[in-house]
Amino acid sequence: MTKSDIPALPQFFDRYIHLVQDIDIIDALTQQASFNSLIPLETLDALGDLRYAPGKWTGKDILQHVIDTERIMTYRAMRFARNDKTALPGFDEDPFAHSAQANRRTLADLYDEFASVRQATIWLFKSVDDEMLVRSGTASNQTISVLALGFVVVGHARHHAAILQERYLPLLS
Numbered sequence: 001m002t003k004s005d006i007p008a009l010p011q012f013f014d015r016y017i018h019l020v021q022d023i024d025i026i027d028a029l030t031q032q033a034s035f036n037s038l039i040p041l042e043t044l045d046a047l048g049d050l051r052y053a054p055g056k057w058t059g060k061d062i063l064q065h066v067i068d069t070e071r072i073m074t075y076r077a078m079r080f081a082r083n084d085k086t087a088l089p090g091f092d093e094d095p096f097a098h099s100a101q102a103n104r105r106t107l108a109d110l111y112d113e114f115a116s117v118r119q120a121t122i123w124l125f126k127s128v129d130d131e132m133l134v135r136s137g138t139a140s141n142q143t144i145s146v147l148a149l150g151f152v153v154v155g156h157a158r159h160h161a162a163i164l165q166e167r168y169l170p171l172l173s
Contacts, residue, residue, distance in 0.1 A: 001024065001025060001130055001133050001134075001147055002022050002023055002024055002025070003017065003020055003021070003022045003023070003025075003028075003151050004022050005133070005134070005147060006145060006147050006148045006151065007134050007136065007145050007147075007148075008136075008143070008145070008148075009148065010142045010143060010144040010148060011142060012140075012142060013142065013144060013148065013152045015155075015159070016151070016152045016154075016155030016156045016158075016159055017148060017151045017152060017155050018155070019154075019155035019158045019159055019162075020151050020154045020155045020158065025125055025133070025147060025150040025151065026122065026125055026126060028150070028151065028154045029118065029121055029122050029125060029150065029153070029154060030122060032118070032154055032157060032158070033115060033118050033119070033122070034111070034114070034115050034118070035063060035066070035110075035111050035114040035115070035157070035161075036111060038157060038158065038161035039161050039164055039165065041107055041108065041111050043169065044059045044063070044107060044164065045107050046172055047059045047164075047168055047169070047171065047172065049103060050168065050171045051168075052167040052168055052170075052171060057097055058102070058103055059107075059164060059168060060102040060103050060105065060107060060110060061097050061100075061102050061103065062160050062163070062164060063102065063107075063110045063111075063114065063160075064097065064100045064102035064105075064110060065093055065096065065097055065100075065160070066114065066156065066157050066160050067110070067113055067114050067117055068093075068096050068100065069093070069153075069156055070114075070117050070118070070121060070153050070156070070157070071117060072091060073149045073152055073153050073156070074120070074121045074124055074149070074153065076088055076137070076139045076144070076149055077124065077125075077128075077146045077149040077150060078124055079137065080135050080136060080137035080144075080145070080146050080149070081124075081128045081132040081133070081135060081146045082132075083135060084137065085137060086137070087137070087138040087139070087141075088137065088138065088139040088140075089139075089140070090139070090140035090141070091140075121150075121153060125150050128146060132146055133145070133146050133147040133150075134146070134147060136148075
């Protein structure tokens with residue numbers, strides 16, 4: 001199924017969904033199977049611990065946030081695909097980022113983790129049929145479908161790659 005098959009665009013999450021072209025969800029996930037497809041490891045590595053403003057995350061923090069968010073979104077997708085009607089809470093990204101201590105890890109490890117998590121996401125979405133993809137549930141006080149969650153995953157990574165390109169990479173000049 002494609003982006004245009006999403007039953008209803010959820011508020012807030014629509015900003016990520018709109019960043020993805022109208023293609024099959026598996027194709028969208030597969031085209032972005034590596035964070036390298038968004039920002040080459042060498043480019044992000046050159047940033048080191050630079051931040052574009054005080055209190056902002058480093059490139060490693062951003063990548064860890066993308067990974068953590070993908071895990072959360074796919075957990076939600078699995079619950080809704082399996083017809084679980086339990087409303088799921090939101091999450092506060094700042095304590096996640098602080099607690100993850102991404103800056104103590106190598107960038108290569110984070111790129112590998114992204115690829116592994118993405119492969120698991122692809123397998124999850126390959127395992128659901130069209131009926132499951134249009135099922136929805138409540139997460140963060142928003143009704144959202146399994147299909148929409150898949151496109152949120154792709155668009156969220158794209159959103160943060162754009163922030164890295166627009167606000168962080170100019171620091172290298």
